[in-house]
Amino acid sequence: MHCVRGKIAILAYQLKITKKKPKMTENNRYCVILCGGCGSRLWPKSRIQMPKQFIDFLGTGQSLLQLTVARLKGIIPQENIFMLTQTEYAEIVKQQVPEISESQILLEPARRRTAPGNAWAAYHIKAINPDAKIMVAPCDNIILRVDEFRQSVVKAFEFIEQNDDTLLTFGVKPTHPETRYGYIQQGKEIDGEFATVKTFTEKPDLELAKVFIDSGEFYWNTGIFFWSADTIIKALLENASVEVSPKFAEGEGIYGTERETEFIKEIYEVSPSASIDYAVLDKADNVTVLRVEGIGWTDLGTWGALYDVSPKTREGNVVQRAKAMMVNSRNNVVSVKSDKLVIVSGLDDYIIADSDNALLIVPRSEEQKIRNYVREVKAVHGDKYL
Amino acid sequence: MHCVRGKIAILAYQLKITKKKPKMTENNRYCVILCGGCGSRLWPKSRIQMPKQFIDFLGTGQSLLQLTVARLKGIIPQENIFMLTQTEYAEIVKQQVPEISESQILLEPARRRTAPGNAWAAYHIKAINPDAKIMVAPCDNIILRVDEFRQSVVKAFEFIEQNDDTLLTFGVKPTHPETRYGYIQQGKEIDGEFATVKTFTEKPDLELAKVFIDSGEFYWNTGIFFWSADTIIKALLENASVEVSPKFAEGEGIYGTERETEFIKEIYEVSPSASIDYAVLDKADNVTVLRVEGIGWTDLGTWGALYDVSPKTREGNVVQRAKAMMVNSRNNVVSVKSDKLVIVSGLDDYIIADSDNALLIVPRSEEQKIRNYVREVKAVHGDKYL
Numbered sequence: 001m002h003c004v005r006g007k008i009a010i011l012a013y014q015l016k017i018t019k020k021k022p023k024m025t026e027n028n029r030y031c032v033i034l035c036g037g038c039g040s041r042l043w044p045k046s047r048i049q050m051p052k053q054f055i056d057f058l059g060t061g062q063s064l065l066q067l068t069v070a071r072l073k074g075i076i077p078q079e080n081i082f083m084l085t086q087t088e089y090a091e092i093v094k095q096q097v098p099e100i101s102e103s104q105i106l107l108e109p110a111r112r113r114t115a116p117g118n119a120w121a122a123y124h125i126k127a128i129n130p131d132a133k134i135m136v137a138p139c140d141n142i143i144l145r146v147d148e149f150r151q152s153v154v155k156a157f158e159f160i161e162q163n164d165d166t167l168l169t170f171g172v173k174p175t176h177p178e179t180r181y182g183y184i185q186q187g188k189e190i191d192g193e194f195a196t197v198k199t200f201t202e203k204p205d206l207e208l209a210k211v212f213i214d215s216g217e218f219y220w221n222t223g224i225f226f227w228s229a230d231t232i233i234k235a236l237l238e239n240a241s242v243e244v245s246p247k248f249a250e251g252e253g254i255y256g257t258e259r260e261t262e263f264i265k266e267i268y269e270v271s272p273s274a275s276i277d278y279a280v281l282d283k284a285d286n287v288t289v290l291r292v293e294g295i296g297w298t299d300l301g302t303w304g305a306l307y308d309v310s311p312k313t314r315e316g317n318v319v320q321r322a323k324a325m326m327v328n329s330r331n332n333v334v335s336v337k338s339d340k341l342v343i344v345s346g347l348d349d350y351i352i353a354d355s356d357n358a359l360l361i362v363p364r365s366e367e368q369k370i371r372n373y374v375r376e377v378k379a380v381h382g383d384k385y386l
Numbered sequence: 387m388h389c390v391r392g393k394i395a396i397l398a399y400q401l402k403i404t405k406k407k408p409k410m411t412e413n414n415r416y417c418v419i420l421c422g423g424c425g426s427r428l429w430p431k432s433r434i435q436m437p438k439q440f441i442d443f444l445g446t447g448q449s450l451l452q453l454t455v456a457r458l459k460g461i462i463p464q465e466n467i468f469m470l471t472q473t474e475y476a477e478i479v480k481q482q483v484p485e486i487s488e489s490q491i492l493l494e495p496a497r498r499r500t501a502p503g504n505a506w507a508a509y510h511i512k513a514i515n516p517d518a519k520i521m522v523a524p525c526d527n528i529i530l531r532v533d534e535f536r537q538s539v540v541k542a543f544e545f546i547e548q549n550d551d552t553l554l555t556f557g558v559k560p561t562h563p564e565t566r567y568g569y570i571q572q573g574k575e576i577d578g579e580f581a582t583v584k585t586f587t588e589k590p591d592l593e594l595a596k597v598f599i600d601s602g603e604f605y606w607n608t609g610i611f612f613w614s615a616d617t618i619i620k621a622l623l624e625n626a627s628v629e630v631s632p633k634f635a636e637g638e639g640i641y642g643t644e645r646e647t648e649f650i651k652e653i654y655e656v657s658p659s660a661s662i663d664y665a666v667l668d669k670a671d672n673v674t675v676l677r678v679e680g681i682g683w684t685d686l687g688t689w690g691a692l693y694d695v696s697p698k699t700r701e702g703n704v705v706q707r708a709k710a711m712m713v714n715s716r717n718n719v720v721s722v723k724s725d726k727l728v729i730v731s732g733l734d735d736y737i738i739a740d741s742d743n744a745l746l747i748v749p750r751s752e753e754q755k756i757r758n759y760v761r762e763v764k765a766v767h768g769d770k771y772l
Contacts, residue, residue, distance in 0.1 A: 044727075323767070325759060327748075336745060341430075341771040343759050345748035347733075354745055359722060361738065361747065362713075362731035373711060373729050381709070385727040 029157050031076045031135040032121040034223075035065050035093065036085040036108055039140070040374040040386075041302045041367060044358035045335050048386040053139045054092050057300060058310075059321065064300065068139040069097055071146055075153055076135065082106055082125065084117045109265045115279040116271045119236050119244045120264060126229035127255035133160050134232070136225040136276075142309055144296025152292045156226045159194060159290065166288045167235060167281060168226040169197060171219025173293040177209035180302060182221040182277070184289050185212075197287040200277060219291055221277070222299070226290075232280070239283040243274035302367040303351040307333040333364065358385050415543050417462045417521040418507040420609075421451050421479065422471040422494055425526070426760040426772075427688045427753060430744035431721050434772040439525045440478050443686060444695075445707065450686065454525040455483055457532055461539055462521065468492055468511065470503045493647075496654045501665040505622050505630045506650060512615035513641035519546050520618070522611040522662075528695055530682025538678045542612045545580060545676065552674045553621060553667060554612040555583060557605025559679040563595035566688060568607040568663070570675050571598075583673040586663060605677055608685070611662070612676075618666070625669040629660035688753040689737040693719040719750065744771050 039052030046052035053064045062070065072081060081100060083093050087107040094102065106124060108117055118136060125132045135153065143149045152170070160168050171184040182203055187196035200221065204212060212218035227235075236244050245267050254263045281287055298309050310318040316331040317324070321338045327345040334342055336354040344352065351367065353360045362370065377385050425438030432438035439450045448456065458467060467486060469479050473493040480488065492510060494503055504522060511518045521539065529535045538556070546554050557570040568589055573582035586607065590598060598604035613621075622630050631653050640649045667673055684695050696704040702717040703710070707724045713731040720728055722740040730738065737753065739746045748756065763771050 323771075325762065327759075339743065341744040341763060341767070343744075343746045343748065343763075345752055345755075347747060352745075352747065354740070357725065358727040358729075359738075359740055359745070360729045361733060362729065366731055369731075373713075376711065377727060377729075381727070385709075 026075075027077060027080075028129060028131045028133050028161075029076045029135070030080040030082065030125050030129070030132045030229075031072055031137055032082045032084050032106075032118070032125070033065070033068055033137050033139050034084050034114060034117065035068075035139045036089065036111070036117070037138075037140065038111075038386075039301075040371045042300075042306070043353075043370055043374045044355040044360055044385070045353050047355065048383060049088075050092070051089075052300065054089070054096060057306065057320075058142070063096055064142075065093070065096055065139045068137055068141065069100075071143060071149060072135075072137075072153075075150055075157075079104070080132075082121060084108065084121050086111065107261075108268065109261075110268045110271075111273070112268060112271050113273045114276040115236075115240060115244045115274040116248075116268060118232065118276045119240075119248045120267075122227075122229045122232045122236075123248050123251055124255045124260070126233065127252070130229070132229040133157055134227055134229055136223075136227075138223040138299075140300045141222065141224070142296075142298040142300050144298075144309075145294060149292075149295040149297070152290065152295065155193070156290050159288070160226045160228060160231075163288070164228050165231055165286055166227070167231060167284055167286055169281065169287060169289045170222045170224035170226070171289040171291050172222055172295065172297045173291060174209075174213050174218065174220050177206060177213045178220065179203055179206055179209050180305060181299060183209075183212050183218040184221045185217050186219065186289055186291065190288060193291045195289055195291060197281075197289050200282050219289060220297070222297060223277075225276070225281075231286075235280050235284050235286070240274070240279035243272060243279035245271050303333050303335075303353065303370070304364055304367045306335070307331075307351075307364065331364070412461075413463060413466070414515060414517045414519050414547075415462050415521070416466040416468065416511050416515070416518045416615075417458055417523055418468045418470050418492075418504070418511070419451070419454055419523050419525050420470050420500060420503065421454075421525045422475065422497070422503070423524075423526065424497075424772075425687075426757045428686075428692070429739075429756055429760045430741040430746050430771070431739055433741065434769055435474075436478070437475075438686065440475070440482060443692065444528070449482055450528075451479070451482055451525045454523055454527065455486075457529060457535060458521075458523075458539075461536055465490070466518075468507060470494065470507050472497065494654065495647075495651045496657075497659070498654060498657050499659045500662040501622075501626060501630045501660040502634075502654060502657050504618065504662045505626075505634045506653075508613075508615045508618045508622075509634050509637055510641045510646070512619065513638070516615070518615040519543055520613055520615055522609075522613075524609040524685075526686045527608065527610070528682075528684040528686050530684075530695075531680060535678075535681040535683075538676065538681065541579070542676050545674070546612045546614060546617075549674070550614050551617055551672055552613070553617060553670055553672055555667065555673060555675045556608045556610035556612070557675040557677050558608055558681065558683045559677060560595075560599050560604065560606055563592060563599050564606065565589055565592055565595050566691060567685060569595075569598050569604040570607045571603050572605065572675055572677065576674060579677045581675055581677060583667075583675050586668050605675060606683070607663070608683060609663075611667075617672075621666050621670050621672070626660070626665035629658060629665035631657050689719050689721075689739065689756070690750055690753045692721070693717075693737075693750065717750070 035053045038048055039046035042052045056063050083105045090107055183201045185198040187198035189195050247267050251263055254260050307318050317326050318333040320335040322336040322340050322342045324334050324342040329344045329347045332350045334352045349364045351362050421439045424434055425432035428438045442449050469491045476493055569587045571584040573584035575581050633653050640646050693704050698704055703712050704719040706721040708722040708726050708728045710720050710728040715730045715733045718736045720738045735750045737748050
């Protein structure tokens with residue numbers, strides 16, 4: 001169901017496509033790092049002014065964003081790495097990734113989830129290099145086995161370089177029935193680790209997650225994608241003319257010029273919010289999954305995820321930075337500012353997270369509600385505590 | 387069981403006593419406010435650098451010390467009000483009670499509980515006025531009905547002015563079987579609200595506290611005492627020559643001079659720690675109790691006490707200053723810095739207290755353990771978090 005304007009845009013766009021043989025070179029490899037999220041489920045450590053991706057959550061000395069950039073070193077040319085973020089984070093990004101030039105930072109003028117951002121990035125990069133192959137990388141991933149991950153990234157690029165019309169997803173073989181992730185169900189085997197995609201699913205409940213695991217057909221949806229600029233643009237026009245403005249296609253001659261900022265602002269102003277998963281991948285029929293195993297992948301979206309990946313005391317407590325005295329208390333995650341002393345007694349399975357002006361004490365089982373609490377806080381107090 | 391040195395001191399002291407008729411005037415009325423405590427059971431709001439007595443715990447705009455001083459206005463001459471505190475609190479006391487001159491602040495050079503301090507204060511004040519009648523006032527009391535309290539104070543002074551050889555305690559008729567307080571058991575009726583004292587008891591358990599209440603003979607020990615300088619000095623020499631150095635008696639001609647500081651320092655250096663209750667009142671046979679009722683007295687010694695006296699939400703939560711979102715949470719006391727946002731879910735009957743570098747989350751039923759936790763913290767980290 002495309003609107004007429006959408007159809008016209010597709011036709012207009014298709015007329016412009018001139019089939020070229022891809023250059024098959026690493027210089028065509030690009031990455032768009034999505035670093036504009038607000039990380040509200042990790043409040044109050046993750047703040048609207050300094051969301052999780054800019055925080056050294058694991059105590060490694062590097063923020064999640066810096067870790068993400070570091071993982072790409074040597075497999076994607078530095079000048080081909082783009083940051084897609086919100087205008088308000090421009091300075092933080094420049095400061096945390098000084099090796100990236102200002103022209104590599106795409107500043108979204110409003111929060112519209114991932115679909116409009118991916119559209120813009122594709123058009124923008126295509127204007128630079130029509131043969132561009134783009135990796136889309138969220139920056140709240142934790143990846144413990146970086147070498148294995150990098151091998152998979154190269155494999156993914158090689159696949160779309162040889163199968164230009166494919167939207168490639170990056171699925172991780174589940175190690176347990178996790179309810180925090182969406183899942184990708186594979187369809188037919190293609191070749192080695194590649195398969196067609198049958199369905200995308202939302203976060204399942206525990207029972208369903210167990211069924212997924214037992215079936216052997218389901219993979220965690222990492223939110224990492226690979227596609228050529230041309231292919232995602234075509235897919236957007238074909239599948240997402242409601243969710244993503246077809247006006248992006250009218251920007252030829254504008255991308256890369258000083259008029260781009262104003263042009264994008266106009267589009268974003270009237271754009272609905274939509275995720276790229278919902279707007280495109282759910283509907284497209286040219287989606288493939290690279291089935292990856294053993295890279296130690298986690299999405300650091302919630303306190304529970306942080307709990308899972310962190311070292312624990314004998315009593316199962318995760319204590320970040322703080323000096324903690326945990327009395328008769330088990331399986332808690334405690335995250336307070338460096339060097340703060342915490343004394344907890346008689347508490348099991350809680351999240352205790354403290355920032356300068358906010359303190360959160362909720363059961364780990366309620367981690368998904370934190371986003372709602374933050375919404376309520378915003379309704380009452382505005383941005384003061386976000 | 388007095389040591390020989392103690393006996394000699396008594397004899398020497400008794401030789402010096404010249405029985406005078408008391409002047410029966412308000413100018414002989416003195417008060418010693420005990421404001422040197424460290425309030426560790428109210429950690430981490432009460433800190434070693436700024437203990438509870440200097441904090442506006444009730445949000446009245448006045449610290450507990452300032453409230454204590456204000457209650458005495460008009461019934462004790464301002465120049466007769468002395469502060470007994472630790473050297474480190476000199477500046478805070480001066481700042482909080484600027485109407486008191488520096489000579490009215492007695493700075494203890496070490497923590498030795500209440501017995502040595504009361505001894506020093508008595509000798510010091512006696513050197514100024516041999517007829518001095520002294521009220522000893524802790525400053526962690528909360529008194530809701532100040533007029534009634536003031537009437538009782540005047541009554542107490544009048545009693546010891548007419549019964550100079552009495553150590554008068556101030557007992558409050560219990561309203562419930564409180565386990566946080568020591569109790570005074572009355573003996574024989576003397577006159578109106580006065581009675582002899584049969585026993586002092588430590589904090590009872592709940593069962594015993596109920597027995598106390600049912601008997602009708604027991605009163606809460608407020609820690610407020612009235613005695614003439616002479617009488618307490620005599621009682622110290624007779625009863626407490628082990629706990630309180632008899633050397634205090636040798637200071638005639640030194641109290642009030644510039645040699646006093648050095649003299650006191652020498653005594654404190656070798657002095658044991660003892661409470662005046664244990665050192666004197668437990669043993670003396672001239673102890674009387676003024677039985678007081680309906681003054682709304684509480685000792686703000688613990689978080690539970692603060693909970694009891696504070697206004698509560700419909701769910702029974704006491705929230706101090708913070709903006710709190712209490713979800714499925716009842717009967718908690720939340721004390722954090724002004725304007726901090728707190729979100730708590732699924733927690734009942736807890737103390738949640740937060741300061742800049744320390745956070746405490748313990749059940750209200752464990753309030754007496756907080757002091758031990760603080761002790762452990764000190765053992766590991768020194769004074770950093772105290």
